[in-house]
Amino acid sequence: MKTPHRITLVRGDTVPKYNPETDSYEQVEGEAEEVACLVNFISQAKVFEAYGNRNEKVMICRFQQEQEPFQSATYEGSKYEPLDQIDAPIKGAVRLKKVGG
Structure with missing residues (x-):
């Protein structure tokens, strides 16, 4: 399988954590890794059929392993x-x- 595309996968905890000293939530960065893959986007008709939403953009990402x-x-x-x-x-x-946007 050819893998002409690159995608960055973020692993680990990425949920904002509360800091009581500053009384705010701080963004937590996860581990990022760039991986070779093959990306195909699903047509809007198929997205609507499978997920019931016309606005979502869904892709299939295939990895070598x-x-x-x-x-x-x-x-x-x-x-x-x-x-x-x-x-x-x-x-x-x-x-x-x-x-997101």
């Missing part, structure tokens, strides 16, 4: 979160949905 669980990913400047693992011959296939 199975990846450890991750909280989010960055692809071409956009942030994505995992939706589900795909039961396919390729163990490293994951569906990701775009979050």
Whole structure:
């Protein structure tokens, strides 16, 4: 399988933590790793059929090998979160949905 694309996977705790000294929540950075992959976007008709939403942008990301669980990913400047693992011959296939703007 060709892997012409690169995606950055963020692992670890990325939930903001409360700091009582400053009385605010501080962003926690997770471990980032750039991985080779093959990216395909799902058509809006298929997204609506599978998830019932016309506005979400969903992509399938296929890796050469199975990846450890991750909280989010960055692809071409956009942030994505995992939706589900795909039961396919390729163990490293994951569906990701775009979050934010």
